[in-house]
Amino acid sequence: MQLQWLNYHHLLYFWMVAREGSIAAAGRELLVAEPTISGQVKELERFFGEKLFVRSGRRLVLTEMGKVVFDYAGDIFSLGRQMLDTVRQRPTDRPLRLSVGVTDAMPKLVARRLLAPAMHGPPRVELTCHEDTLDKLLVDLSTFRLDLVLSDAPVGGGVKLKSHSHLLGESGVSFFAAPALARRLQGKFPASIADADLLLPTEETALRRALDQWFRSRSLRPRVVASIEDSALLKTFGQAGLGVFPAPTVVEKEVCRQYQVKMVGRTSEVRERFYAVTVDRKLRHPAVVAICDGAKGAFHVAPAATPPR
Template sequence: MLNYRQLHYFWAVAKTGSVARASEQLNLTPQTISGQITLLEETYGLALFQRVGRQLELTETGRQALVYAEQMFQLGGELEAMLRAGPQEQILFRVGVADVVPKSIVYRLLAPTMEMDDTLRINCREDKLERLLADLAIQRLDLVISDSPMPSHLDIKGYSQKLGECGLSFFATPALAKRHAAPFPTCLQDAPLLIPGAETVMRSRLLRWLGEQQVQPRIVGEFDDSALMQAFGQSGSGIFVAPSVIAEEVCRQYGVTLIGQTDAVLESFYAISVERKVKHPGIVAITEGARRQLFHW
């Protein structure tokens, strides 16, 4: 079994850069720290440090071990802070949001949790899906919201619940809409179009649908961040797309015109958790709110 005290000494030396500084920080003799790290290396038959001149540097194995040690001692610090704080009246609800999910959708999905009593406190973080799922696996997150279910190639235990789906709407400033006033979707022919980036599920579905409609717009911008795409659309840079469920909100917020909609291109949203049977009150509020209020299942 891993000796966590030895690992802590290794982590301290790696962070401070020397045995001497680590010994001052831990209030131990350099010999004690060096001896314990040597025992750790001998246990696994691997070198964690190497001498380069007078400097002590991490080996490749040491660098990999440091990543895990960082996570372990960060979680340990959080645990200690929680225990010292005593009983908590609030339940912390840690939500990870894939950066490709439109912010308006995220807000409306999370809104039911804000209507609960004061026992729930939300901690919301946006990142790439795979990094969020890695944190979900080690229980640093309670839930991940994504535009796709749990990827099958990841060796992570998780369960996907479909929150809902909706069609796609197309928007343009009044001036741009006037210049491309043909019936939809013919109006998209040769029109400047802003589309979701390569990391989104929607991109390939949209391009396939455009091919089926035999229209060829001019793609002038690609965006992983939907809010940035909408900002460019608001400026008149091109026609842009958003989920139909927030069409009225997009028109009101950005002062644009709805020029067409299609249900042949569906965008789906998922809640990914480590529980097959959901028990967390925050997750229950999100799933029930999505089905009853947002997507009207």
């Protein structure tokens, strides 16, 4: 019996086109010219003797057989990643590579705390961190450029990527201000910030939506003077005295120390959650396992309170 060998380059190009919805989008992700991708997909169709796509307007839509091949391709590339993870766990003089994506809205002090267990080995780890939006990081995760994405929100159901969001922990929210501003806001919290200038994350973040709902429930109408995507930049604005800003209570001490600010008040009614997003449900990379295991003891949170006068 003659063996038939599947060309996995053809399969990868097909899988990317199916996931991205067009040859042009797949080309941008793979950094490959469109004619090359188109030719590889046609070669795969000839190999199978089946049409895998039909055109619908400007988009390519999977045929029924295309859907079957797409599902198998996802499993094949997932197994390939598991194989790489297994090989990397073999004893070696080289450090274990760990590539992590951190979303813009993810508090960097929380990310540092979550990543610490991986850095304290064994095994010895060489860490690479990338910061971007969740959508862009998920693309790199799906093509195995990243081992893990740290996010303040789980992956939504509408995302095509086969992924799993592992809840690492949650925290209440504290509010901070530069010392001079904090002194002026001393009083019963949260009424003390009712007329304050606020620095908040942007509206598409989970924390901003939760805060807006909490303000409404408390009949608070603070002035939002800036919406800032990057969590570190948000704290830098607060450090400069430009307004009151929120951060997870779990890193309250670190925020006060690093940015020389004072805590104005805290609430447990607003919860910020943190997730590890991976391709596979079962965690195999030893550094990723260490991060998830270490998170279990990293979220001891103080009860809601107003700071002493």
